[in-house]
Amino acid sequence: MRVLVHIDEADTWREALAQRLPGAEIVTSDDDSDTPADYLAVWKPPETLLRNQPRVKGIVNLGAGVDALLNNPGLPRDVPIVKLRDAGMGPLMADYVRYGVLHFQRDFDRYRAQQNGKQWREQPLTDKADWPVGILGLGAIGAHVASTLADDGFPVHGWSRSPKTLDGVTCHHGNEGLTTLMGKVKTLVTLLPDTSSTRHIINTDTLAQLPAGASLVNPGRGTLIDEAALLAALGDGAEEGRLRGALLDAFPEEPLPADNPLWTHPRVLITPHMAAPTPVRDAADQVAALIRAMENGESVETIDPQAGY
Structure with a gap:
């Protein structure tokens, strides 16, 4: 299982997820690799990143707001999207x-x-x-x-x-x-x-x-x-x-x-959008749990793109 991370301080997130998903390959968008990912853990990813994921099975939005992701023209269709729900925020x-x-x-x-x-x-x-x-x-x-x-x-x-x-x-x-x-x-x-x-x-x-x-x-x-x-x-x-x-x-x-x-x-x-930054430790627990659940075919609470949340 390959998980691609895109967010500021991506290396910190990669280390946190690697500890929680020991059997997975965790990479960041800065890595020099074109191998597609099975899961994305992202915050405001570029359009090209989303378009280059032909086998992605699930996307975890690394924040509470999903508007930037849903409005991204590269977002693949029919891929379940989950988001952080509180996670220490x-x-x-x-x-x-x-x-x-x-x-x-x-x-x-x-x-x-x-x-x-x-x-x-x-x-x-x-x-x-x-x-x-x-x-x-x-x-x-x-x-x-x-x-x-x-x-x-x-x-x-x-x-x-x-x-x-x-x-x-x-x-x-x-x-x-x-x-x-x-x-x-x-x-x-x-x-x-x-x-x-x-x-x-x-x-x-x-x-x-x-x-x-x-x-x-x-x-x-x-x-x-x-x-x-x-x-x-x-x-x-x-x-x-x-x-x-x-x-x-x-x-x-x-x-x-x-x-x-x-x-x-x-x-x-x-204030410069600093009210509730995502705490990596708490959030990584939730991200890992969501990815494991999707990989095992378990039910997760997904985003409704029509409703916007």
């Missing part, structure tokens, strides 16, 4: 979101603005119980984030396309459920996949449904947000708009172009 994402929620709930954005003006003024404290948080997307990572915030003492509302239940979380679904959630929360967190139905789900209409002074945290996919609508909701540099501020980790174009106005907006925090 949940706690990292929960920490990032927790920071974002606390940034606004504890008024650190306002204290930063006060510092720039050399103002010494304590803001009134808002209790966690009075700071409802909305989580759009209740997959493995979204559910972990929602449960973490609920355990922290925040009222948490979660949204998904179809009905779900999660202890300690008020769950909503469908268009009506989205409208209900948007009207209740002070911080909105977007953790949805990139699909035709989720692109620009944060737009002029949905932003208008948020209470005045709400905040946004997006560690999910950049395509979820209509940037023009977001900038309009944030207002200009002098006066706060309907939206108090935003913490953004993902963008439609990455790296974020230097001329993008989000860089210089005073109420926007930008």
Whole structure:
């Protein structure tokens, strides 16, 4: 069995998978070899790599988001695709979101603005119980984030396309459920996949449904947000708009172009898509288990290319 790895730090992944799949030949896309692979373990592979795999039996996407892979014109048809589901990313994402929620709930954005003006003024404290948080997307990572915030003492509302239940979380679904959630929360967190139905789900209409002074945290996919609508909701540099501020980790174009106005907006925090990097050790356990299952003909949870997740 031959497994081809394509990702940054591919040698680290190769070593980790070789330990977990001792009977397999593990190679990287940098190796000087044209021998086709039986399985691919990849993250954003080039089109030529995918086209040169006539005998591939399965593809493991080395991350939670599969949009780049599904949109690759070289993707072979009728080959099962599986993706990492949490694999150690949940706690990292929960920490990032927790920071974002606390940034606004504890008024650190306002204290930063006060510092720039050399103002010494304590803001009134808002209790966690009075700071409802909305989580759009209740997959493995979204559910972990929602449960973490609920355990922290925040009222948490979660949204998904179809009905779900999660202890300690008020769950909503469908268009009506989205409208209900948007009207209740002070911080909105977007953790949805990139699909035709989720692109620009944060737009002029949905932003208008948020209470005045709400905040946004997006560690999910950049395509979820209509940037023009977001900038309009944030207002200009002098006066706060309907939206108090935003913490953004993902963008439609990455790296974020230097001329993008989000860089210089005073109420926007930008991070370079670092919210939840894939921990190699935990992820390699899952990748090896998925490859063994596919090789043995066992059932695995595959991606639905039409749904996009």
